[in-house]
Amino acid sequence: MIELALALDMRMTAAQVIEAVAREHPGLRDRVLDEQGELRRHVNIFIDGENARFLGGLSAQVSSDSEIWIHPSLSGGTHR
């Protein structure tokens, strides 16, 4: 697990947070988002314990004291 702290001056969206983190960690953006800026299918973002998909997706609001988790899904059961 990698833990990052980010100082936010204002409320931001989840997408803006990812972009801000990616400025310091440039590999992160393309692994979390596809080239059209969509959250990858098997990646989930949790904001203060809630799945961002149910909070507006990448438009979900993040406050300065929010905790964000980026998780690979533990999905399975296919032919793989």
Added chain:
Amino acid sequence: MSTTAKLSPRSGDLLLMVGTVKGAFIFLSDRTRGDFKMSGPHFPGQSAWSAVFIDGRSPRILIGNKSEHWGAMVSRSDDFGATWTEPTEGNIKFPKGSGVSLNAIWALEAPLGPEVVLAGVDPAAMFRSDDRGETFRLNEALFNHPDRPKWNPGFGGLCLHSILVHPQDPQRMYAAISSGGIYRSDDGGDSWNACVNGLRVHPDVPGATLCPHKLRFDAENPSRMYLQNHPGVYRTDNEARSWVSIENGLPSDFGFPMVAHPRHGGTIYTFPLTADSFRVAPDGVPRVWRSRDAGRSWEPLGKGLPDRNGFFTVLRDAFSADRLDPVGLYFGTRGGQLYGSNDEGESWRTIAEFLPPILCVKTAVVD
């Protein structure tokens, strides 16, 4: 066979690059191909769809790896797999706003020399790298082709899997898309034209007519090519202007791979499967079928392969030849067996028995 984490090939040694749904494996042998060392899995947990070895300035292995979580990319190793460099940012990307996102990298080829790498991907598109596979740019002409709305994904996706460049005229290129058809460019990829004249319409699945599975050049005559189509096996003698059926004598017209002998024109190999949804060796008897007369007649090659209960499936990129003498042939199955022949297909033995399902088998002889 022994397993080692580090491979140190010498000039003339053979590399087998094997991509599976759970990672990549690299096998090394001397030119006798009697004993193989294995390294891997590389990218454990990721699928490895494509691979190519480029030499020139220095040796480099490229792998088209895909994480189900973090996406697909072309990764590289300059030390035969001891270490890998994944690109910091995705190195194959569709333009922003195109609405299209990369799914998997089906083909990596270097027919234009070691500096240039061509990639075929899902959804169907071709990319080109001029820096030995580190960065790629989209072939806009094929991506914006007016036929594109008519292309449809097969079970494996909408993949551009075969890329051929005429050995004497690099302006002439071919791309095969499943399901989209075969396209030829006479201007180095600036424009593309469909080349499907003569492919018969599948009675049950009309769209499958435009579902090429693998396309290969003849070794001596690049105007001649061989095609394992979804329905049918074909040859063209006129640079894909028309196709003639060459499936007579095969136990099935369905299969995925097509392999051409690297030196003997007219000698080709395929691996027929029962059509259409079963897709295993007919009657459970896996055989490589060889033609030495450009598809006019065929013979089964099975010494060393199971005579019963061998329900193999060999995917389109999981069968290839080396360029040694005698030629070596290698195929991998969805059951994880890797078979090899060091006598042009006359006899076969297992190189590895229990790999994950095999997606691709590529060969290279180290200079």
